[in-house]
Amino acid sequence: MVKRKSPWTMIVLIVLAVVFLFPFIYMVGGALKSNDEALTKPAQVFPSIIHWENFIEVFNLEQMDFPRQTLNSFIVTFAVTLGQILVAALAGYAFARIRFVGRDPLFMLFLATLIVPFELLFVPLYLMLAKWGWINTYLALIVPSLGNPFAIFMFRQFFVTVPKELEEAMWIDGAGYLRVFFNLMLPLAAPPTLTIFILTWLAEWSALLKPLLFATTKEMYTLQVGLNFLNRGAQVSSPTIAYLMAGIVLASLPPVLMFVMLQRRFVTSVAQTGLKG
Amino acid sequence: MIEAKTLNKKPAGFFSELKLDRIRALLAGYMFILPATALVAVFLIYPIAFVVYISFHKWGILGTPQFVGFDNYLAIFKDRLFWQAALNTAYYAVLAVPSQIGLGLLMAILINQKVFARDVFRTIFFVPLAVSFVAAGIIFSWILTTTPLQGFLPDLFAKLGLDFPLWQTTNPGWAMVMIVVMNTWKSAGYAMVIYLAGLQGINPDYYEAASIDGVKTEWQMFRHITWPLLAPTTFLLTVSTIIFTVRGFEPIFVMTQGGPAGATTTLVYYVFRKFPNLMGISSAASTFLLVAIVLLTVAQYVANRQQEKVS
Numbered sequence: 001m002v003k004r005k006s007p008w009t010m011i012v013l014i015v016l017a018v019v020f021l022f023p024f025i026y027m028v029g030g031a032l033k034s035n036d037e038a039l040t041k042p043a044q045v046f047p048s049i050i051h052w053e054n055f056i057e058v059f060n061l062e063q064m065d066f067p068r069q070t071l072n073s074f075i076v077t078f079a080v081t082l083g084q085i086l087v088a089a090l091a092g093y094a095f096a097r098i099r100f101v102g103r104d105p106l107f108m109l110f111l112a113t114l115i116v117p118f119e120l121l122f123v124p125l126y127l128m129l130a131k132w133g134w135i136n137t138y139l140a141l142i143v144p145s146l147g148n149p150f151a152i153f154m155f156r157q158f159f160v161t162v163p164k165e166l167e168e169a170m171w172i173d174g175a176g177y178l179r180v181f182f183n184l185m186l187p188l189a190a191p192p193t194l195t196i197f198i199l200t201w202l203a204e205w206s207a208l209l210k211p212l213l214f215a216t217t218k219e220m221y222t223l224q225v226g227l228n229f230l231n232r233g234a235q236v237s238s239p240t241i242a243y244l245m246a247g248i249v250l251a252s253l254p255p256v257l258m259f260v261m262l263q264r265r266f267v268t269s270v271a272q273t274g275l276k277g
Numbered sequence: 278m279i280e281a282k283t284l285n286k287k288p289a290g291f292f293s294e295l296k297l298d299r300i301r302a303l304l305a306g307y308m309f310i311l312p313a314t315a316l317v318a319v320f321l322i323y324p325i326a327f328v329v330y331i332s333f334h335k336w337g338i339l340g341t342p343q344f345v346g347f348d349n350y351l352a353i354f355k356d357r358l359f360w361q362a363a364l365n366t367a368y369y370a371v372l373a374v375p376s377q378i379g380l381g382l383l384m385a386i387l388i389n390q391k392v393f394a395r396d397v398f399r400t401i402f403f404v405p406l407a408v409s410f411v412a413a414g415i416i417f418s419w420i421l422t423t424t425p426l427q428g429f430l431p432d433l434f435a436k437l438g439l440d441f442p443l444w445q446t447t448n449p450g451w452a453m454v455m456i457v458v459m460n461t462w463k464s465a466g467y468a469m470v471i472y473l474a475g476l477q478g479i480n481p482d483y484y485e486a487a488s489i490d491g492v493k494t495e496w497q498m499f500r501h502i503t504w505p506l507l508a509p510t511t512f513l514l515t516v517s518t519i520i521f522t523v524r525g526f527e528p529i530f531v532m533t534q535g536g537p538a539g540a541t542t543t544l545v546y547y548v549f550r551k552f553p554n555l556m557g558i559s560s561a562a563s564t565f566l567l568v569a570i571v572l573l574t575v576a577q578y579v580a581n582r583q584q585e586k587v588s
Contacts (some may be wrong), residue, residue, distance in 0.1 A: 006495075010508045013387050015402045023416045023462060024404075026429065030419065042419050091313035099299075100306030101362030106314070113321045115574045117524045119545045120563040123556050124327035125320065147316025177305035206409035208527045209549075224411040228531060231415045241419070255407040263400065270406060271470045273517075 010102040027252075031055070039240035061243055063233060064226040065218045070250075073223040074210070076141045077204040080161035083146040084200050087194055092155025093185050097167070098177070107156070110149045114118075122213055140214040141222070145204065150273075151196045158192040159185060195269040198262060202255055202276060223251045328567070331560035338553045349561035359562065361539055362547040365453065366523055367542055372457040373522045378514050380461060381468020386503070388469070389476045399473075401454065403466035410463065414531030417459035445533075449540030454540060455529045464521075468514055475510035509584065516577045520570060 026045055030038055032056055059066050093098070094105045095182040125144055126135075134140040153231075162185065170180050211222040218226070230244050259266050332349055334342040384402050388395050391409045405413065422428040424445050429439035442451035484501050492498055526545050529535060535542035535550065536549065544566050551559035 009387050009390055009392055012383075013392060013398050016384065016387075017398055020405065020462065023413070023420065026420055027412075027416050030416075040426065042422055042426050042428045087312045087316060091310045094306045094309035098302050098306035098309065100303045103306065106310070109322075110313075110317055113317060113325075114522075115570060116321065116325060116521075116567065117570070119524050119526050120548065120567050121321070121324040121328060122572075123331060123548070123552055123559050123563060124324035126553070127327070127556070128319075128324070128391060143316075144320040149317060149321070149322060152313055172312050177301075177309070181309070185567070189566055202407065205550060206407070206411070207532065208411055210387050213552075224409055227415065231411075231418070231531070244415065245419075248415060252408050252412050255409075256404065259404060259407040266407075267399075267470050270467060271474060 003200075006263055027245055027248055031242060031249045033242045033245075034195050035239045035242045038245065039239040051242065054242045055250065056057060058243045058246045058250065061230070061240065063240065064230045064247070065221075066226065066247060066250075068219055069223045069226040072141075072211075072220065073205060073251075075138065076222060077201055078202045079138070079142045080145045081197055081200045083142065084148045084151050085196055087146055088148060088151035088187075088196065089155050089189060089193070090181070091152045092157075093159050093181055095152065095156040095184075096159035098256075110152055114149045114153070119209065122209065126213055136216045136220050138220075139219075141211055145210070148196075148200065151192075151200070154192040154196055154272075155189060158189055162188060192263055193264070195272060198258070198266055198269045199273060201258070205255055223247075227251060235238075325567070328560045328563050330337055331556055331565045333489070334477045334557050336556040336560070338556070343558075345557065349557040350565075352558055353561050353565070354414075358539055358542065359544075359547060362542045362544045365539075365541060366543040366545075369453055369457070369523045369525070369541075370519055372453060373460050373525075374515060374518045376457060376461045377464050377512065377518055378468045380465040381514075382472050382507075382511075384465065384469040385472035385476055386499070389473060399469070402469055405463045406466050408463065410527035411531055413459055413463045417455070417462070418532050421455050421458070444537075446537060452533050452537060452541045456532050459532065460522075460525070460528050468518070471510060471514055472507065475507050476503070479506050512580070512584070516573070520573065523570070 029045045029047060032050045032052070033041075033044075033054075034049065034051050037044070037047060091110075095103060100220060129135050129140045129144070134143075166184060167180055168186075170184055175183070206224060207222070208224045208228065210227070211220075211225045215221050215225065221229075227244065227247050230247065233240070283311060331342075333344060334343045335348070384398075388398055388402075394400070419426075420429045421431070422445065423431050423441060425444050427435065427441075434441040442448040442454075444451035444455050479502075480493040483506070484498060487498060487502055492501060523543075524545060525543065526549060529541050529543060529546050530549070533541040535546045542560060548559050548562045548566070551562065
């Protein structure tokens with residue numbers, strides 16, 4: 001912590017801030033242009049006439065089924081997030097607190113799988129899902145993502161720190177493992193729950209490769225896939241670039257709003273992902 | 278780790294309470310990990326074995342798979358595009374990792390100086406992480422586009438009398454640079470928060486002592502105190518950023534689709550391109566990359582161990 005402050009600090013910070021904000025400004029500016037203006041004047045940041053109706057028109061686009069894809073994104077994101085939390089909390093509690101044969105080797109095996117990225121497993125996963133007839137269903141978009149070793153790790157690390165005395169009172173009352181878990185441990189586990197909620201929610205909302213491969217029709221695509229295809233087709237026949245930008249603004253709102261609401265928690269959650277190694 | 282529950286009971290008879298409790302714990306343990314174990318086994322561990330298996334077969338979307346031994350590996354090792362993809366992956370990492378970490382460090386150091394409105398700056402630098410790669414890729418494509426019309430930045434260059442590289446057509450070497458620009462915008466905030474945590478862990482007494490010892494300029498303070506003390510943070514960031522970059526699919530798919538002329542086809546993108554028609558080839562490339570990532574992780578682990586031993 002250097003005490004003297006040179007004016008350069010502030011100048012560099014402001015320049016960087018302008019550079020970092022610019023893509024957001026460009027995105028909103030593009031969303032308010034007319035389609036023709038967005039196509040013919042990509043260098044211009046602000047619209048000459050503001051077209052608020054783009055935000056309505058994007059819902060009526062034939063090319064992407066924005067309402068359905070928004071719904072799909074919400075369904076998949078929430079199902080995966082909540083499922084992951086339940087599965088991981090149960091396993092994390094067992095790994096931290098219940099003594100059973102093979103516990104520690106199994107936990108190490110789970111940890112080892114953390115390094116394998118989805119990008120290298122999509123071929124076998126695709127073949128499995130195709131064999132089961134799951135391609136282009138919600139099952140394919142949700143079930144393979146439910147077991148997250150990182151989430152299990154986070155819950156285990158938390159449950160290890162919970163004082164044993166808290167559990168003991170319930171054991172003496174004759175409670176079973178399920179009651180201890182649901183009435184005591186899970187309510188206590190708000191910090192890892194929130195961390196996993198933020199990280200998984202964000203990852204699933206932004207995911208492209210999984211829905212791109214496992215969904216095959218417009219009705220099953222998520223927003224990211226729909227926007228990507230709209231971008232590919234944005235220059236042919238009737239231009240839709242302003243609608244595309246409006247769609248991107250709308251698709252970015254949920255995660256950005258979540259960031260604004262949970263800022264401190266959000267930052268520490270993201271910072272924790274690097275420490276898993 | 279002995280259960281509190283079992284400690285309070287005394288053994289009595291053949292099926293003692295203690296034994297029953299142990300059995301109950303065993304059953305409960307397995308029940309609790311059953312969903313997670315089943316999911317991880319089916320969707321993570323089995324596919325790892327399966328991808329290796331596929332890599333030894335000729336496997337199309339139709340027809341029966343045929344065992345072909347190491348043919349797929351020989352095919353990728355003979356494929357010029359595969360080696361170009363390996364080089365492109367290295368080129369991407371060499372550009373993306375230092376720029377992301379360097380900018381993150383700069384932002385962290387500036388913000389850490391108790392400047393006015395530091396929380397506002399931190400928010401601005403961090404918020405791109407909440408935006409998807411699809412959104413970021415599309416926005417940057419339009420800002421940076423040179424064909425058919427000039428986007429904001431090429432237009433600005435033209436006004437200043439400078440040439441902006443035609444990264445989408447005749448200057449393929451620049452295409453990766455544009456992807457890195459987008460990636461740096463989106464990801465530098467991550468390095469920043471990790472460095473901010475690292476900076477806050479540095480004892481201010483070190484700076485105090487150094488200034489008494491005659492270290493005058495801020496640059497010297499940085500070189501001799503901040504940078505060495507941040508070494509573990511930098512190491513951790515470098516490894517996690519390399520892995521994250523090598524995995525990168527979305528930035529390339531959205532901005533260049535591997536082009537122009539294969540200039541941005543990385544290994545992961547190569548795997549994607551060979552799917553679904555040449556799944557054996559695709560899987561051989563996946564397995565190759567998987568082994569590389571495992572080796573990198575083991576190397577990191579060993580280096581970490583040694584670092585701990587030294588300090």
